[in-house]
Amino acid sequence: MKRTGIQIALAICCYFLLISCEAESYISRKYACSFRLYTEYHTTCMLVESLDQPQTFVKVSLSSLNGGYRMNATNQQNKSETIILSNEIEKQYYSNMGINLGAKNLIIIGQTTFYGIQAFDGTCPNCSNTPELSWVEKSAKVKCNQCQRVYDLNTSAILEGENGDALMRYYVGYQGRGTLLEVHN
Numbered sequence: 001m002k003r004t005g006i007q008i009a010l011a012i013c014c015y016f017l018l019i020s021c022e023a024e025s026y027i028s029r030k031y032a033c034s035f036r037l038y039t040e041y042h043t044t045c046m047l048v049e050s051l052d053q054p055q056t057f058v059k060v061s062l063s064s065l066n067g068g069y070r071m072n073a074t075n076q077q078n079k080s081e082t083i084i085l086s087n088e089i090e091k092q093y094y095s096n097m098g099i100n101l102g103a104k105n106l107i108i109i110g111q112t113t114f115y116g117i118q119a120f121d122g123t124c125p126n127c128s129n130t131p132e133l134s135w136v137e138k139s140a141k142v143k144c145n146q147c148q149r150v151y152d153l154n155t156s157a158i159l160e161g162e163n164g165d166a167l168m169r170y171y172v173g174y175q176g177r178g179t180l181l182e183v184h185n
């Protein structure tokens with residue numbers, strides 16, 4: 001009887017271990033990703049505004065500029081916006097961490113239908129040279145123009161084209177406008 005109890009306990013432990021491993025496996029660690037935006041300083045920027053609107057996704061990249069940093073954002077309508085990250089806390093973060101936004105300094109962030117705010121690498125996970133994904137008809141889909149796969153930004157899955165890997169996903173931490181937005185792996 002005692003042995004059965006231990007076996008059950010072990011089985012429960014294994015179950016939770018498997019569950020947690022599975023959750024972990026959704027996060028891609030293939031390329032480093034460490035993005036922070038202190039949205040209290042940028043309450044009306046395109047990225048922050050889009051996070052309040054379902055089905056709205058924004059591509060984000062970073063570059064350095066005269067000892068500071070700037071963020072370039074492009075929405076599904078291909079409208080772009082560049083904002084300067086000039087406050088000390090942001091400059092400090094990127095000077096410590098460097099610019100690491102996945103495979104090609106490009107991530108896609110947005111609010112999905114069922115899974116809240118999600119972030120993906122902006123490149124194709126199935127082509128070895130990681131080409132940049134393009135928007136599909138202003139929808140919540142992106143396409144790789146090399147392998148022709150179409151991905152659903154709501155689920156990360158392939159919608160059209162050959163079988164393969166889903167979009168590379170990163171952790172998102174965000175408690176709403178005015179708080180720290182973090183994307184990392």
Ligand SMILES: [Zn+2]
Pocket residue numbers: 124125126127131144145146147148149
């Ligand atoms: Zn591809």
